Structures are given as structure tokens and as C-alpha cells.
Amino acid sequence: MKKRLRIAVLLLTGIVFFGTNQAQEEIIIGKKYTMRSAVLGEDRAYWVALPADYSNSKYLPQQYPVVYLLDGDANFNSFTSLQQSLAKGPYAMIPQMIVVGVLNTDRTRDMTPTPAGRTAFYDKQQTMFRNSGGNASFIRFLEKELRPRIDSQFRTNGFNTLVGHSFGGLTAVNILLNHTPLFNSYIIIDPSLWWDNEVILRQADSLLPKKDFARRNIYVAHAWKEIVPQDTTTDHQRAIRYFGDLLERTQPKGLRWHWQYYPNEDHGTITIPAAYDALKFIYKGQQVHVKQAVDDPDLVVRHYANLSKQLGITVQPSEPYLDWMGNYCLTVNRPEPAIRFYQQSVAIYPRSKNTCLQLAKAWRQKGDTTLAAQWERRAEKL
Incomplete structure (x- = not known):
């Protein structure tokens, strides 16, 4: 018995020793930053996740859209994971993007537009919402301090989404x-429009019919299984439904919108499915069918022209995407579409050495060594 025990201890020790001597590599999804806010009079932390190709030296540095994620400390991990999944590879439904998680210090203060007009039924001491009504200052912080900081710190393309x-x-x-x-797009998930006798909803009633929203996109998600511990549950449901009805009735000018009801989600579980669906809605038209594009490479050009019109900002296919498409064509011995994809790439990214070399490779596969040599010489000069 002692012998068996001694062998077991030795084996376990060996496993532990072996495990601790393996190279340990961290899986890092983002970095934490802190800035001093003059508007709010306090230090504010934010987390940033960069796109997979942000530092890829194979390609030219590119600019990216930005998502600002409120309640970043609660939603950062899940949101970055789902957006990376949607942005992956040639079948990507959305572009790669920079995600900025905005952390809270006083959530109720920052995210309520007016001082509380009433308290929750379980808040007998009337303390829960006492420090409310600081939304205007928080919005100034986003506009005057955080947005400029992100735009100067990272390569952004001017298309911003708020979640x-x-x-x-x-x-x-x-x-x-x-x-x-x-912001260009808004992902609005089970919003607390009941606040202060629906003060923001009443503003919507007045502004939606007459305002030009200039190519803004919004996705509104509404949960059914309410578990919010407050006496405003009925108001919460009714206010969101009214907002959806208001959008339908007024059809606001310049506003591309979608309102979605989630009968199987509650106030806590709705965030992930809603964010997933909302990103696909905003970038509807981003995904290009690979085989159709191989047969007609200019389909990519038309696709992105339509997407640019929809979003109100010029959107171009990324260099990694065009490289993947061209390389796929070369792999299946289709040099003609490969040449067209790399021609698209060199038109957008004329100083890309990789694109010039790949274009030379495509011409060589087609049998034109003269053009191949020309593109190789051009690559050498870059």
C-alpha cells in the first residue's frame, strides 16, 4: 500500500513539475487605460480590444471602426468574443473593429438624464437613486474627452457605434x-425608458417625427422575461413597446432602424443575443459570397459601394480580405480572378509590398512573366 502511494505521489509530483516548466503564454484580449476627466472631476478607466490584424506587419496599417461599450466591466469579454467571431475570415459579416469598454464609477449618476422622480419599492430609505441625473456630464465626457482620446491613440476611421x-x-x-x-450607430438593449415618468420617451415623441437623423442606424432589443427588481416592470415593458411603435408610426427621416422582441430572454440574458443580431443588422451587406466573388470579382466592389451608401461613410474591403480572396484563387488555379482581386487591392493600398508580390505571383501563374517582373520590381521599391 505504501509502495503504491509512493508511486502515486511521485507521478503526481512529476505531473506538477512538468506542468510548471512548460512555457506559459498569456491570452490577452485587451488593455486597461486610465485618463483624468476634467468634465467629471475624476479618473476614468477604459478597456480596449484591438482587431486581430491591427499590428500585422504583413499589411499596411489600416483604420478601423470603433464600438463604445457602456458597462464595459460587465460586457467586455462577451462582446469582444462575439464581434471577433463575426469579423473572422473571408465570410466575415462585420469588419474588424476597435472595442472600447467604458467602465463605471457611479452608474446611476452617469446614465440617468434627470434626478429620480421616485424610488424603487424595495428602496425604503430612498438612497438607491439619490445621486442621479448626471447624464449630461457623462455625455460631455464621451464627446469631449474619451472620443478624442481614442481617435488620437488608435487608428480609427470615424465610424462609431454605441452599445x-x-x-x-x-x-x-x-x-x-x-x-x-x-455616433453613427446605436445598439439599444432593453433600455430603461421608464425613467422619471418617461422623460426621454416624451422627447422621442416630439423629436422623432421632425428630426433628420442623417443616416444613423439603431437596433432596439426588447426582452420579455422581466426580472428587474423594481416596481417599474410594467412601465419598463410598456415604454419600450411604445418606442418601437413610435419608430414604426413616424418612420424618422434618415434613420435606419430595427426593433426586435426577444420572448425567451430576460433583462439579464438579452445582452449577448441582441448585440450579435445588432452587429449583423448594422453591417448587413458586408458579407460577400466567396464562390460568387471568385466568378465575378467586381461583386466585391459593388457590395462595398452599397455598404458605403447604407452606412454614410466610405467603406473599403480590407487588405487581408482581398489577399485571402486572391490567394484562394491562386490555390485553385484561377489566376484571372486573383489578378482582379489584387488589382482592387493595389488601387486601395498602392504602397503594399505584399499586394505587389502577390500580383506578380498571379501574373506568373497566368504565364505573363513580363508583367510578373514589373510587379516584382515595384515591390522592391516599396
Whole structure:
């Protein structure tokens, strides 16, 4: 018995020793930054996840859209994972993007537009919402401090999306109505439009019919299985439904919108499926059928022209995407479409050494050594 025990201990020790001597590599999804906010009078932390190809030296540095994620400390991991999945490979449904998680210090203060007009039934001491009504200052922080910091710190392309859930959704609707240009797209998840006798909803009633939203996109998600511990549950449901009805009735000018009901989700579980669906809605038209594009490479050009029109900003296929398409064509011995994909790439990224070399490779596969040599010489000069 002692012998068997001694052998077991030795084996276990060996396993532990072996495991601790293996190279340990961290899996890092983002970095934490801190900035001093003069507007709010405090330090504010934010987390940033960069796109997979952000530092890929094979390609030229590119600019990326940015997603600002309210309640970043709660939603950063899940959101970055799902957006990376949607942005992966040649079948990507959305572009690679920079994700900025905005962390909270005083959530109720920052995300409510007015001081509380009433308290929750379980808040007998009337303390839960006492420090409310600081949304205007928080929005100024986003506009005057955080946005400029991100734009100067990272390579951004000017297309910005705001994601807000619950009080964050209330903030998103407030910004949409009163600070529309601040973001291009809004993902509004089960927003707390019941706040202060529906003060923001009443503004929506007034502004939606007459305002030009200038190519803004919004996705509104509504959960059914309410578990919010407050006496405003009925108001919460009714307010979101009214907002959806208001969008349908007024058809606001310049606003591309979608309202989605999630009968099997509650206030806590709706964030992931809603964000997934919302990203696909915003970038509908991003995905190009690979085999159709191989047969007609200019399909990519037309696709992105339509997407640019939809989003109100010029959108180009990325260099990694065009490289993948061209390389796929070379792999299946289709040099003609490969040449067309690399011609598209060199038109957008004329100083890309990789594109010039790949174009030379495509011409060589086609049998034109003269053009292949020309592109190789051009690559040498870059």
C-alpha cells in the first residue's frame, strides 16, 4: 500500500513539475487605460480590444471602426468574443473593429438624464437613486474627452457605434435624440425608458417625427422575461413597446432602424443575443459570397459601394480580405480572378509590398512573366 502511494505521489509530483516548466503564454484580449476627466472631476478607466490584424506587419496599417461599450466591466469579454467571431475570415459579416469598454464609477449618476422622480419599492430609505441625473456630464465626457482620446491613440476611421443596456440603453436613446452626430450607430438593449415618468420617451415623441437623423442606424432589443427588481416592470415593458411603435408610426427621416422582441430572454440574458443580431443588422451587406466573388470579382466592389451608401461613410474591403480572396484563387488555379482581386487591392493600398508580390505571383501563374517582373520590381521599391 505504501509502495503504491509512493508511486502515486511521485507521478503526481512529476505531473506538477512538468506542468510548471512548460512555457506559459498569456491570452490577452485587451488593455486597461486610465485618463483624468476634467468634465467629471475624476479618473476614468477604459478597456480596449484591438482587431486581430491591427499590428500585422504583413499589411499596411489600416483604420478601423470603433464600438463604445457602456458597462464595459460587465460586457467586455462577451462582446469582444462575439464581434471577433463575426469579423473572422473571408465570410466575415462585420469588419474588424476597435472595442472600447467604458467602465463605471457611479452608474446611476452617469446614465440617468434627470434626478429620480421616485424610488424603487424595495428602496425604503430612498438612497438607491439619490445621486442621479448626471447624464449630461457623462455625455460631455464621451464627446469631449474619451472620443478624442481614442481617435488620437488608435487608428480609427470615424465610424462609431454605441452599445448600451438598461440605463446604458437610456443613455443611448438620449444621445440619439439630443446629440445625434456623436455616433453613427446605436445598439439599444432593453433600455430603461421608464425613467422619471418617461422623460426621454416624451422627447422621442416630439423629436422623432421632425428630426433628420442623417443616416444613423439603431437596433432596439426588447426582452420579455422581466426580472428587474423594481416596481417599474410594467412601465419598463410598456415604454419600450411604445418606442418601437413610435419608430414604426413616424418612420424618422434618415434613420435606419430595427426593433426586435426577444420572448425567451430576460433583462439579464438579452445582452449577448441582441448585440450579435445588432452587429449583423448594422453591417448587413458586408458579407460577400466567396464562390460568387471568385466568378465575378467586381461583386466585391459593388457590395462595398452599397455598404458605403447604407452606412454614410466610405467603406473599403480590407487588405487581408482581398489577399485571402486572391490567394484562394491562386490555390485553385484561377489566376484571372486573383489578378482582379489584387488589382482592387493595389488601387486601395498602392504602397503594399505584399499586394505587389502577390500580383506578380498571379501574373506568373497566368504565364505573363513580363508583367510578373514589373510587379516584382515595384515591390522592391516599396
